[in-house]
């Protein structure tokens with residue numbers, strides 16, 4: 656099976672072009688290709704498929720095989736792949752996701768997409784602002800935001816000192832979140848700049864999470880901490896998030912998308 660490895664600020668996935676390939680068990684394949692020792696190594700698997708309602712369709716599977724509704728860094732890479740590989744021959748187009756149809760704008764350079772802006776739609780507030788939660792005997796305040804997929808945003812004064820490997824699973828699997836949750840830890844630098852670490856549902860700590868950055872920008876503006884356009888610094892790079900709160904209500908994410916390499920694997924070897 657042919658694959659392409661792509662990353663958006665270090666959030667890396669194995670992409671399969673399902674216009675040409677067919678995948679029988681994507682959950683199982685996601686677990687196998689994501690393994691960083693016995694597989695290709697990635698935060699999960701993304702299928703780029705034909706769509707009856709948009710220009711193409713994205714299906715996204717975490718490293719543990721669970722399917723998510725949305726992936727912000729993933730959809731920018733889907734946009735780049737579709738544009739660079741001529742699946743779609745225009746610089747603005749629609750991608751069907753499990754969270755609805757998302758509109759993409761490609762910034763090309765020398766015929767290749769270098770940056771993609773995604774209209775992530777209207778966020779949904781899923782908690783009180785803020786809501787109290789007790790995790791492993793300690794009280795925390797979080798703001799719940801859905802970007803199609805679930806996020807819980809926490810504020811801290813020093814995110815670098817967090818032991819996410821130890822703490823992450825307790826936040827992800829807390830009984831408050833029966834579907835589990837993505838968890839963002841935010842340090843506010845100023846009204847236009849925040850720093851973030853993320854513990855992703857189904858994949859653990861990743862270098863970046865696009866929908867998580869969007870949820871964090873919305874939570875930060877909502878709670879009066881920042882303005883409606885912020886730069887979000889993540890482990891693997893920066894994203895710009897704009898929430899058009901007083902207009903369409905939509906959230907827009909802009910950032911890079913990179914193709915790392917292409918290859919072929921024999922599934923029986925994974």
Ligand SMILES: N[C@@H](CCC[C@H](N)C(=O)O)C(=O)O
Nearest residue numbers: 723726727728804864865866
């Ligand atoms: N890294 C992604 C989000 C991937 C899905 C997430 N782990 C979930 O289960 O919802 C992003 O860039 O948004």
